[in-house]
Amino acid sequence: MRRLHGSFSPLDGVSMAWPWGLPFVGILLSIAVGPLLFPKVWHAHYGKIVLAWAALTIAPLAIFQGGAVALATVLQVMLSDYVSFMLLLFALYTVAGGILIGGSIRTSPWTNVGIVALGTVMASFVGTTGASLILVRPLIRANEGRRHNVHVVIFFILLAGNIGGALTPLGDPPLFVGFLHGVDFLWPAQNLWLQTVIVSMLVLAIFVIVDLWLFRYETAQAQPLSEPLRLRGLINFVLFGAIIAAILGSATWKPGIAFHVHTVNVELQNVLRDGALVLIAIMSLLLTRDEHRGANGFTWEPIREVAILFAGIFVAIAPVMAMLQAGSAGAFAFLLRAVTAHDGTPHEAAYFWLTGLLSAFLDNTPTYVVFFELAGGDPKALMGPLGAGTLASISMGAVYMGALTYIGKAPNLIVRSIAQERGIEMPNFFAYMLWAGLVLIPLFALLTLLPISPLLNLR
Numbered sequence: 001m002r003r004l005h006g007s008f009s010p011l012d013g014v015s016m017a018w019p020w021g022l023p024f025v026g027i028l029l030s031i032a033v034g035p036l037l038f039p040k041v042w043h044a045h046y047g048k049i050v051l052a053w054a055a056l057t058i059a060p061l062a063i064f065q066g067g068a069v070a071l072a073t074v075l076q077v078m079l080s081d082y083v084s085f086m087l088l089l090f091a092l093y094t095v096a097g098g099i100l101i102g103g104s105i106r107t108s109p110w111t112n113v114g115i116v117a118l119g120t121v122m123a124s125f126v127g128t129t130g131a132s133l134i135l136v137r138p139l140i141r142a143n144e145g146r147r148h149n150v151h152v153v154i155f156f157i158l159l160a161g162n163i164g165g166a167l168t169p170l171g172d173p174p175l176f177v178g179f180l181h182g183v184d185f186l187w188p189a190q191n192l193w194l195q196t197v198i199v200s201m202l203v204l205a206i207f208v209i210v211d212l213w214l215f216r217y218e219t220a221q222a223q224p225l226s227e228p229l230r231l232r233g234l235i236n237f238v239l240f241g242a243i244i245a246a247i248l249g250s251a252t253w254k255p256g257i258a259f260h261v262h263t264v265n266v267e268l269q270n271v272l273r274d275g276a277l278v279l280i281a282i283m284s285l286l287l288t289r290d291e292h293r294g295a296n297g298f299t300w301e302p303i304r305e306v307a308i309l310f311a312g313i314f315v316a317i318a319p320v321m322a323m324l325q326a327g328s329a330g331a332f333a334f335l336l337r338a339v340t341a342h343d344g345t346p347h348e349a350a351y352f353w354l355t356g357l358l359s360a361f362l363d364n365t366p367t368y369v370v371f372f373e374l375a376g377g378d379p380k381a382l383m384g385p386l387g388a389g390t391l392a393s394i395s396m397g398a399v400y401m402g403a404l405t406y407i408g409k410a411p412n413l414i415v416r417s418i419a420q421e422r423g424i425e426m427p428n429f430f431a432y433m434l435w436a437g438l439v440l441i442p443l444f445a446l447l448t449l450l451p452i453s454p455l456l457n458l459r
Contacts, residue, residue: 096133119160356401
């Protein structure tokens with residue numbers, strides 16, 4: 001049995017070869033080129049396309065490893081990973097959609113940088129998903145009518161949807177999994193704050209330059225009558241607190257009770273947490289006025305799209321993760337050998353880049369777990385003087401580089417979908433990846449080379 005996202009996978013990654021990863025490559029290429037080459041077909045049938053790739057993962061498992069292994073794999077992925085992942089996103093999406101920031105929002109680069117900076121700070125406290133969903137609609141409203149507004153959403157994804165979540169386990173799922181594995185709650189804030197401030201400030205500076213430049217070409221528009229900003233749906237902030245309490249409660253309360261579903265053990269605290277998330281979402285729907293969601297342009301399509309796409313991704317990724325977790329005996333041993341220097345010491349730059357680049361295309365939470373275990377899996381050692389640089393590298397790679405593609409983080413897809421619903425022509429998969437890479441890759445290279453402190457010196 002192999003560990004997968006804190007659970008046991010029935011797949012033996014040692015015996016699997018690289019062709020088992022082809023359905024996962026296929027689903028990624030479909031998400032990348034489908035909207036670009038055949039947009040009408042993709043938008044009408046993306047669920048069927050994703051289902052086909054998932055079937056091409058499950059069917060060979062049933063044929064070559066047996067129906068029991070295929071069933072166990074699907075149940076493991078769904079019950080241990082996907083359901084909890086989607087219920088958390090569903091609760092955050094529903095609660096955030098009930099918060100209305102009303103009043104007039106002046107169209108200007110400084111308004112934009114203020115909203116993006118606020119989202120970056122909020123991300124570590126209400127999560128990247130929460131910060132994105134609360135602020136993306138006011139940001140879009142502030143830029144309605146501009147000829148050039150795509151870049152505003154892209155930079156918002158980079159900062160509020162990704163980089164800003166690096167300081168607490170509440171900010172980003174990989175850090176939360178690290179917390180479950182024994183990393184102190186305050187460790188990311190104490191050890192990653194300087195790196196996060198440096199990267200965030202540099203990205204914000206680039207955003208200001210780009211937005212000021214493009215704003216020069218905008219046609220002057222009449223500003224709306226001044227109306228003070230008002231927060232409505234305040235009960236949803238209380239419900240955000242309830243979400244955080246449910247998550248922390250499931251992490252700290254371990255009654256030792258589990259339900260056996262076929263080959264999967266479902267622990268009581270996780271069942272209660274997921275049930276609480278559903279209840280919180282229902283309470284938000286009941287306690288929030290419909291006009292608040294209407295004013296936000298709230299619909300279920302963005303979360304529906306994410307649920308369908310990630311269902312296929314979670315199934316297709318299972319063989320890939322099993323091969324990665326096989327370590328030096330697996331098909332991807334060449335990647336894992338790269339994180340160890342010739343003298344046997346951790347190669348921290350390799351940990352940063354490999355964790356990050358894989359997180360951009362795989363789910364960043366299991367990727368974090370793979371490299372966490374590869375580095376020894378002992379939280380006390382990794383938080384100590386000899387291991388802190390390695391843990392920092394893994395943490396930064398998993399959080400920061402999820403911004404490099406739409407599929408690197410769920411908030412990326414949700415924000416893109418909301419923006420498209422509001423009439424913004426977001427770039428396709430490759431164009432977004434080019435945007436993000438041009439902005440972030442040079443900064444990550446700089447971060448690799450900076451000798452400011454032992455944690456920043458990842459060479």
